[in-house]
Amino acid sequence: QVQLVQSGAEVKKPGASVKVSCKTSGYIFTSYPITWVRQAPGQGPEWMGWIRPYTGNTNYAQKFQGRVTMTTDTSTDTAYMELRSLTSDDTAVYFCARSGSGSCLGCRVEADYWGQGTRVTVSS
């Protein structure tokens, strides 16, 4: 069965960086993009971007451009999301999710399987 298992909770100081991992299993890792979404306390989800593991191509939300890097390791079927220059506004639960390839007109695009979430707290 498809599974995405994320790394554990993190506490960081303002100005630091955080790197969250997302270990996948149960499907062909290189066939599906990995999407990253975050959710601040009491807020709705916020799309951060995605990466295509086969090519390494990324698409980041403008809001995070220059501060986020998404990568994958195809030898371990794991995706990573690094966010730098953290502020208290980055306190949130970060999710990875498998997305459809969208590579054809009828191909699915939306995120179907999700990781359990990683809580990142930024506090001095």
Next chain:
Amino acid sequence: DNVLTQSPDSLAVSLGERATINCKSSQSVLYSANNKNYLAWYQQKPGQPPKLLFYWASTRESGVPDRFSGSGSGTDFTLTISSLQADDVGVYYCHQYDSFPYTFGQGTKLEIK
């Protein structure tokens, strides 16, 4: 950015009654080349990731009970629960994946009256 506005923000419905949640998109999410609406609905419960209910606005994900239905096209969409069950409590989000950055609605909290 394509802004999704849901209504209402919260909703209390009696068990067995109908629940209706609306989502309005600031831009059309209908792709004319394949006549598909690039909109999904998710359900989220506390401490859990979102769970996919519908894609293409009205295609039910495998395992989702048929009391749930999705409808709409272009900029106006609706999620309907025909007969509310206790397990349906949670927050519901619409999500567009038509244009970057993909966006989510602000959420509708569904409770039992």
